[in-house]
Amino acid sequence: MDKENSELRDRLLGQVAQPGDLASYRQRVTAMIQSNAERIRRERILSTGFWVFCAASATAWLWFSADSAHLPRGPFLACVFFTWGGVEIVKHYINASRVDLLKEIKELQLQVFELQNSPRRPI
DSSP states (O other), X not given: OHHHHHHHHHHHHSOOOOGGGHHHHHHHHHHXXXXXXXXXXXXXXXXXXXXXXXXXXXXXXXXXXXXXXXXXXXXXXXXXXXHHHHHHHHHHHHHHHHHHHHHHHHHHHHHXXXXXXXXXXXX
């Protein structure tokens, strides 16, 4: 997953628009941002589903723990599942925030390029 994120960062920040190519550059950036928005939406659904699975599994471990074994297996596994699900939710949040930050940086870069390429009026 980190390799995919590095490739995204390199694609978004590694390209520089040429003065005459600003419109096609804007279209490429917009297409890249939209594809990443779809990916983030899928990841949100998957990570939320995984957290629900972990919460249900933890509840099952607590509810149906084997008391005859005299071992704290149920509470331990419940903590593991709750922690695992929470880590996945936090990982998704961090990744989504990072992509949003890259998107904002790219939009700012496009605005700067447009200002640089606009004809200047005398003051």
